[in-house]
Amino acid sequence: MRWHLEEHVQDPTCMRHPADSSIWKEFDSKHGWFSQDPRNVRLGLATDGFNPFNNMSKPYSIWPVLLVPYNLPPWLCMKDPYTMLSLLIPGPKAPGNIDVYLHPLIDELKELWEEGIHTYDAYTGQIFRLHATLLWTINDFPAYANLSGWSTKGKMACPACIDETDSLWLVYGRKHCYMGHRRWLALNHNWRRKKNAFNGSEEHRLQPTRVAEDALLEQLNVVSHV
Numbered sequence: 001m002r003w004h005l006e007e008h009v010q011d012p013t014c015m016r017h018p019a020d021s022s023i024w025k026e027f028d029s030k031h032g033w034f035s036q037d038p039r040n041v042r043l044g045l046a047t048d049g050f051n052p053f054n055n056m057s058k059p060y061s062i063w064p065v066l067l068v069p070y071n072l073p074p075w076l077c078m079k080d081p082y083t084m085l086s087l088l089i090p091g092p093k094a095p096g097n098i099d100v101y102l103h104p105l106i107d108e109l110k111e112l113w114e115e116g117i118h119t120y121d122a123y124t125g126q127i128f129r130l131h132a133t134l135l136w137t138i139n140d141f142p143a144y145a146n147l148s149g150w151s152t153k154g155k156m157a158c159p160a161c162i163d164e165t166d167s168l169w170l171v172y173g174r175k176h177c178y179m180g181h182r183r184w185l186a187l188n189h190n191w192r193r194k195k196n197a198f199n200g201s202e203e204h205r206l207q208p209t210r211v212a213e214d215a216l217l218e219q220l221n222v223v224s225h226v
Contacts, residue, residue, distance in 0.1 A: 001071040005038035008073070018042075018070050023135065031133075039121065040131045041112075044068040046138035047147065049094050063089035063098070065105065070135065098146045109134055164208040168199075183207045 004019040011020070018024055024042075028035040046068060049061035065087035070077055077083075089101045111117075112132035119130040137147055145152040150159045154176060158165040166180025182192050182203040192203045 001041070001069075002038045003073050004042075004071050017074050018044075018135070027133070027135065034131060034133060037128070037131075038071070039119075039128065040133070042070045043109075043132055043134050044070060044136055044138055045134055045147075048139060048143045060092045061094045062091045063087075063095060065089065065102070068138075095146065099149070102147075160210065161208045162211060180205070 004017065008017060008019050015021055034040050044067070045065065047063055047065045049063045051060045052062050053060055064085055067084040067086050068077055069082055069084070072082055086105050087101055089095050089098070095101060109132065112130070116129040116131040118127055120126075121128055137144075139147055141152050144150070144159070148159065151157065152159070155167050155169075156163060156165045157167065157176065157178065161180075166178065166183075168177045168179055169175075170177050179199050180203070182189070182198065183205050184207045185192055185203075187206075191197070195201055
């Protein structure tokens with residue numbers, strides 16, 4: 001569990017492990033009390049539905065929720081002996097409200113973050129207070145909707161653009177079409193001026209501004225029953 005600090009080789013030219021990422025380093029600088037003890041556990045949560053019976057003629061969706069310990073080296077952290085099956089949400093359909101199942105897990109993760117738990121260190125033979133944090137989730141786009149509560153369908157389907165999502169309702173197709181991709185191109189890119197190849201107009205807008213974490217928390221604070 002100390003590998004990420006004591007044996008991990010730092011190389012600024014590439015990312016071989018999440019410990020090389022800017023997110024990991026930013027977390028360390030913001031929560032110094034946590035990073036002081038390398039035994040504190042950094043987790044990733046992965047989930048998705050699958051058919052366990054390998055029979056596509058009979059739809060069935062069961063959802064495992066896995067926790068990945070990133071303290072371990074990359075050749076171990078994703079292996080079966082170290083990946084923790086924290087939940088197994090039964091089928092036959094995908095969970096309509098996954099929060100009901102995740103609630104006990106979130107409560108335990110909050111307890112591990114705030115209070116910690118006394119744990120035996122077999123290497124030193126001592127008892128210490130172990131803390132844990134959830135760094136990120138691993139999921140495809142539909143599963144993202146289940147985990148985050150943000151609908152990935154409809155008028156504002158993009159969780160990055162939010163209210164700046166450029167969507168268009170197709171009357172005859174009866175579904176939304178998402179435009180505005182040229183906003184991410186360089187301002188002098190020739191595709192920005194091509195009308196006929198896209199939606200019949202030139203694109204002069206900049207890409208949407210990323211919403212800061214504090215602003216997102218303010219929005220969530222006004223939502224009830226979360």
